[in-house]
Amino acid sequence: MGTTQMKQVFGMPEAMKAEGRFYCPGCGHGIVHRLVSELVDEFGVRERTVGIAPVGCSVFADLYWNFDVVSAAHGRAPAVATGITRANPNVVCVSYQGDGDLAAIGTAETIHAANRGESFVTVFVNNAIYGMTGGQMAPTTLIGQKSTTCQLGRDPAIMGYPIRVCELLQTLGGVAFLARGVVDSPKNVLTVKKYLKKAFQYAIDKKGYTLVEIVSPCPTNWGMTPPEAMDWLQNNMLDYFKPGVYRDIGEEATVEVEPGN
Amino acid sequence: MSEKIPIGEKVLMKGNEAIGEAAVQAGCRAFFGYPITPQNELTAYMSKRMLEEGRVFIQSESEIAAINMCFGAATVGERSMTSSSSPGISLKQEGISYMASAELPVFYVNVNRGGPGLGNISPAQSDYFQATRGGGHGDYRVIAFGPSDVQELYDFTMLGFDLADKYRNPAMILADGILGQMMEPLVLKPYEPIPDLPSKQPWRLGDPSTPDALLITSLILNPGGMEERNFMLQKKYETIIENETRYEEVMTDDADVVIVAYGTASRIARSVMETAREEGIKVGLFRPITIWPYPYDPLNKLADRVKNMLVVEMSLGQMWEDVRLAVEGKARVHLHARTAGGVPVQTEIIRDLKKVLASKDGEIVRNF
Ligand SMILES: Cc1ncc(C[n+]2csc(CCOP(=O)(O)OP(=O)(O)O)c2C)c(N)n1
Ligand code: SF4
Numbered sequence: 001m002g003t004t005q006m007k008q009v010f011g012m013p014e015a016m017k018a019e020g021r022f023y024c025p026g027c028g029h030g031i032v033h034r035l036v037s038e039l040v041d042e043f044g045v046r047e048r049t050v051g052i053a054p055v056g057c058s059v060f061a062d063l064y065w066n067f068d069v070v071s072a073a074h075g076r077a078p079a080v081a082t083g084i085t086r087a088n089p090n091v092v093c094v095s096y097q098g099d100g101d102l103a104a105i106g107t108a109e110t111i112h113a114a115n116r117g118e119s120f121v122t123v124f125v126n127n128a129i130y131g132m133t134g135g136q137m138a139p140t141t142l143i144g145q146k147s148t149t150c151q152l153g154r155d156p157a158i159m160g161y162p163i164r165v166c167e168l169l170q171t172l173g174g175v176a177f178l179a180r181g182v183v184d185s186p187k188n189v190l191t192v193k194k195y196l197k198k199a200f201q202y203a204i205d206k207k208g209y210t211l212v213e214i215v216s217p218c219p220t221n222w223g224m225t226p227p228e229a230m231d232w233l234q235n236n237m238l239d240y241f242k243p244g245v246y247r248d249i250g251e252e253a254t255v256e257v258e259p260g261n
Numbered sequence: 262m263s264e265k266i267p268i269g270e271k272v273l274m275k276g277n278e279a280i281g282e283a284a285v286q287a288g289c290r291a292f293f294g295y296p297i298t299p300q301n302e303l304t305a306y307m308s309k310r311m312l313e314e315g316r317v318f319i320q321s322e323s324e325i326a327a328i329n330m331c332f333g334a335a336t337v338g339e340r341s342m343t344s345s346s347s348p349g350i351s352l353k354q355e356g357i358s359y360m361a362s363a364e365l366p367v368f369y370v371n372v373n374r375g376g377p378g379l380g381n382i383s384p385a386q387s388d389y390f391q392a393t394r395g396g397g398h399g400d401y402r403v404i405a406f407g408p409s410d411v412q413e414l415y416d417f418t419m420l421g422f423d424l425a426d427k428y429r430n431p432a433m434i435l436a437d438g439i440l441g442q443m444m445e446p447l448v449l450k451p452y453e454p455i456p457d458l459p460s461k462q463p464w465r466l467g468d469p470s471t472p473d474a475l476l477i478t479s480l481i482l483n484p485g486g487m488e489e490r491n492f493m494l495q496k497k498y499e500t501i502i503e504n505e506t507r508y509e510e511v512m513t514d515d516a517d518v519v520i521v522a523y524g525t526a527s528r529i530a531r532s533v534m535e536t537a538r539e540e541g542i543k544v545g546l547f548r549p550i551t552i553w554p555y556p557y558d559p560l561n562k563l564a565d566r567v568k569n570m571l572v573v574e575m576s577l578g579q580m581w582e583d584v585r586l587a588v589e590g591k592a593r594v595h596l597h598a599r600t601a602g603g604v605p606v607q608t609e610i611i612r613d614l615k616k617v618l619a620s621k622d623g624e625i626v627r628n629f
Contacts, residue, residue: 017474047469050336053478062476068466070336071478073359076329079321083333083341084467086317087291091337091467109329112322 015040020064026226028183028216029057032125033064035193036094039200040067045092050084052077056098057131075106078113081120092204093120100130103139103163117174117208117255121199124165124211127218128237135221139163142236166213166246176208176255178246182215182238184230198248208255215241268449276411277302277441280344280370280434283418285310286452290339291317293327297346298382299438300372304344324349328356328369335365336477338465340422344370347388348379357431358397362479362490366425368418370434372441375601383602384437386524386575392435393553393583400491402498404432404505405553407523411445423455428501435552437575439525439604507550508559516545518617519563521584522573523549526605530573533610542614560587569617571595571626573605595626
């Protein structure tokens with residue numbers, strides 16, 4: 001009887017827990033959580049990583065991540081990450097945030113952490129809606145898009161315009177890396193991973209503020225099936241939230257954190 | 262630079278700066294603050310001293326950010342601190358509540374100014390309720406000191422860091438603009454931690470010596486879980502009440518009337534007591550040193566012998582409520598209260614003391 005050599009080609013990252021089964025079918029959070037875990041493994045930093053779970057659906061990130069997690073108050077993750085990495089620079093910190101968390105209630109914390117050039121990884125999941133609270137308008141909700149608090153569609157005359165976070169942060173002196181990806185295909189997921197890898201590298205090397213925005217579906221609160229949600233994302237979100245790299249200071253450079261830069 | 266700080270010696274220092282130096286000596290690793298009068302000397306002092314010591318100082322974008330930076334520093338087990346004055350302390354309540362729930366230590370200072378609202382920059386004690394009732398949302402308490410001189414600002418800053426660590430709970434000083442800005446001699450005692458400070462190693466995050474994934478959160482959704490945590494916190498608060506209640510009694514033995522006052526108001530009360538005694542009025546002083554835990558029991562005992570108490574405070578009857586709670590009707594509790602820059606005046610307090618002694622059963626003397 002011959003033996004067959006089996007080689008494992010795909011498995012659970014060490015930095016991922018098996019019991020993480022919380023998000024809705026077709027949700028982007030699970031994919032992004034996994035990418036973070038893979039990178040924590042690849043950089044070999046699991047034991048000195050601290051993930052920040054925000055207020056939003058991903059408050060349950062600790063059910064997925066097999067490394068230390070703290071849950072921050074709504075929008076305050078960048079301030080918490082600042083406290084963590086300044087007090088213990090050996091820690092690799094991942095600030096994971098949704099659009100309401102990062103671009104509404106936490107706008108000030110985000111802009112100032114970016115401007116100070118704080119060295120942590122910001123993972124920004126833009127699903128154009130408030131997921132956890134049941135589908136209210138987010139700062140990234142598209143013009144005309146419906147939500148429970150803009151039932152006739154977002155009217156910019158009353159509700160303002162969707163905020164493009166990468167573009168907003170682009171001018172700040174402390175920023176080392178800014179990119180926007182989308183989790184709508186295996187190829188694009190790999191691009192997101194490439195962006196995140198750079199963000200991790202820069203954060204570990206203390207090069208300045210890094211943020212990867214990930215355009216991601218929320219089928220539940222968009223009122224769609226997962227395939228419909230992916231179509232809607234591709235046909236509506238990507239024109240306004242254009243994927244690409246918005247800032248990269250390069251491997252060699254370090255941001256100059258100076259006022260007026 | 263630290264050689265220039267004459268540790269162990271008697272020096273003249275501003276209250277706000279004494280707090281800062283005590284924090285540096287106590288090993289505060291990071292200071293996060295936002296400008297507001299009348300605590301600006303403290304932030305300015307820390308901006309210089311922390312960098313000299315190779316530690317962290319950030320002028321944050323807001324008080325909300327500052328307290329959340331403390332939250333972050335606490336999760337990795339480092340001592341951190343923030344300070345502000347009334348409107349800024351209101352903004353910090355979010356973070357303080359989260360830290361109380363997640364059992365994270367932090368030390369902070371409120372150099373109380375006139376309120377409500379933007380108020381004014383004059384001394385006041387009107388954040389007493391906020392300091393002694395937790396201050397933010399939820400069932401929690403913070404350890405709160407009400408120091409009355411610059412030496413105590415220094416001493417209780419060191420003790421505040423220790424007690425915050427010991428009980429894994431926020432601890433604070435409630436001061437006011439007079440204490441913060443006045444110059445007074447003090448001895449720069451070397452820092453000696455209290456005995457048996459527990460190690461933070463078992464719970465701090467990002468520490469490779471604890472490879473298992475740890476979680477620090479104030480969110481508990483499973484049925485009964487949050488109530489259980491609250492009962493656990495209450496147990497801890499009971500231990501704090503038992504171990505950490507501090508107060509001072511001065512000449513209460515033969516007193517016909519006792520002034521109850523803390524902080525700046527107690528300084529005035531002390532000189533009132535001396536003058537009044539020269540006039541033959543037998544006055545004593547009861548001074549809460551911790552305003553939470555509050556010395557309810559000692560006050561209650563005192564009310565067995567002393568049937569009239571005059572609360573002197575720079576808030577409109579906030580501590581008066583606690584004294585009435587403490588004495589359980591065994592003594593009459595009178596009130597002399599000023600606020601928002603109104604500072605109690607010796608002659609007016611003595612006038613009220615005389616009214617108290619002339620008052621009839623059931624009568625309560627109040628200055629407003
Ligand atoms: C101070 C405060 N305000 C409001 C809330 C309620 N809240 C919980 S989650 C959330 C929105 C989250 O939306 P988003 O950041 O877009 O994340 P998602 O759930 O879509 O991933 C809000 C408003 C809260 N928890 N705290
Ligand atoms: S509500 Fe939306 S964001 Fe939240 S888990 Fe479901 S799909 Fe994901």
